[in-house]
Amino acid sequence: MEIPVSFDYAPAPESRAIVSIKPKYGHFIAGKFVAGSKHFPTINPATEEVLSHIALAGKAEVDAAVKAARKAYTTTWSKMSGKERGKYLFRIARIMQERAREFAVLETLDNGKPIRESRDVDVPLAAAHFFYHAGWADKLEFAGLGTSTKPHGVAGQIIPWNFPLLMLAWKVAPALAAGNTVVLKPAESTSLTALLFAEVCQQAELPAGVVNIVTGDGSTGALIVNHPGIDKIAFTGSTDVGKIIARAVASTPKSVTLELGGKAANIIFEDAALDEAVEGIVNGIFFNQGHVCCAGSRLILQESIADEVLEKLKVRMAKIRVGDPMDKNTDVGAINSKEQLTKIIELTAAGDAEGAQRWSAPCELPTKGFWFAPTIFTGVTQAHRIAREEIFGPVLSVLTFRTPQEAIDKANNTPFGLSAGVWSEKGSRILWATQQLRAGVVWANTFNKFDPTSPFGGYKESGWGREGGRHGLSAYLKGVGHE
């Protein structure tokens, strides 16, 4: 063995042997996989390799899925006791844990996120959501809506490509616990783990039609949103699509929850623990390639420590390992799609054009696939597009402030309000700041921490309603008398 002269980590690739990807997939309707009519390719964004072909659901398939969901709701699921429903959810959670590696590998291949994150974050959290909601299934009278609650019926759920399996869990687990049945559509570029989840539903012997999964693009999503047989819509995705959905359901009896975009402020006060704050900045914006609606994409830094923090941040960013998502040592993987990469390039070019200073981590990017080096822009003001628009990529805009009030004013001066971060070693300052921030989630001395017990959702254009915790559960219930 040739021994190297320095500590360059040798490749440590996770094996993909554990997953078997079929050349073509259909839909999962009424407990069975049914063939699709039209198909489109799904690729590995790290290599551009075509992984499989995904079916595009049209009206017939969506109708069939809604019909199956309705039948399962009326005949089985709404009649079953909460205790029995809970058993299915526990079973699904355990099977997800047993097949965790399979889910993680498949997620990384299909999405481009590092295996370390799919293995340590996405899959364990997805299982945790099923465990948490399994416990709720027979305790719905304590959900805060009175002692007599009812499910909505059939829930139509449309999820994004950034956390495909985790967003599925956020949607399916509370819906089922509350007694609804679902028609779920994964994002067109990341359908594979949802289809593997369908297998898990079969393995758990979930009654046919309780979970139906139809794949497709925005046209399929529109069919779900506008379907008269659906009682509740839950959507996670862009604010633009969220507005379309809100308009579409405005004149219908459907209830809606929307989890949309963000442009979160991550505020670092001069008395913060700086090394951990730097970690928090990195985790806030470079976690999952910045494809995170609650990403800390605006760093709001006290001027007195700005130079020191930026120097530390650059040193730290130079250590970020960008590359093969299947390598266990990779920190930042591939951008999910060519379209997303184009959008990131376009917005960062606007940053240059508007006079902000760009600095990118020195890293070698693979030649195939979609890649963007972790990047920061300094000299950014509130008026810059990169301070206002969601980039949804590994790009951080750095702004500074002089007084605590100025930090809060800048943080809140956005149409979004999904999340925020506050870093200080001073408890009173944290309590004050968190009360002022208009954001659904405020993290203190940490960032991007998720837990099924904690409600998640936005102010303003970041969405309607909450997911997770008792608040999230209640979105899938109505108190009797709220018909």
Next chain:
Amino acid sequence: MNFYGLVDGTDASLKHYLRELSGVDQVGADARAAMLATRSIKTTSKRWAIDTAISMVDLTTLEGADTVGKVQALCTKAVRPDPTDSSVPSVGAVCVYNDMVATARKHLDLVGGQHVGVAAVSTAFPSGRASMPVKIRDTQDALDAGASEIDMVIDRGAFLSGNYIDVFNEIVAIKALCGERAHLKVIFETGELVTYDNVRKASFLAMAAGADFIKTSTGKVVPAATAPVVLVMLEAVRDFYSMTQRRIGVKPAGGIRNTKDAIKQLVLVNETAGPEWLTPSLFRIGASALLNDLLMQRMKMDDGYYASPAYVTID
């Protein structure tokens, strides 16, 4: 003395210097150390790490039952850890009590180990509970016997009661004794300082006072060299370098018993202080059992199978 221009030797300036330090968030430091522990070091990089770790071991015996024979055996092992394979590097140093320094030096020289240092634990190791004249005599004794490295303990009582200047002055005095003759390693006993804020404070105090190395523990107190404690110390030496352009070494000691633990330490170094610290002159691992596990893993990598422990010498 000007202490890098950071303090002027007065209590007031020292307090000011230590108060200016940023705090350490325990949850964040633990999380960062846990994340770095997930690094997967395989094949060629593992082989590099094993040899590098061997060269960084301070092979240690600090027992009441130490004898001349035991120390001589340790020295032989230190020079040629694997008698059947001359490609195995020598360890960084042997670490013994004062009265064994002369024995160790003589025996190392006898077996061709002129390049291996002798580290003496000093200043009333491990508790540090003795008067200053005794600590001075203790150190002088070790230096006279030929110690090339002094591993002193700080007065944790003084530190915890806020008498930072006493701790500082002790380090300054011992450093003055060491002069050019010996490297000074300052042991904090982080298991007694407890908080990461204290570890960071002790690190900056010791570096300003003239430490060449900062060391976690005596090996007599648990917990010892936990990953987050080493992380905090590595951040301190990195920051001190950017302030002074001088690189201070780090020595975790206690609880690092196998190859996996040692490689995790090297990952911490690589991604925190940086690759410049991946040398025995700036990073040491205080250990005894670790060396044999490194040797067994090395054999496994070269031969493709695990040998019986009978193929590794016990001392």
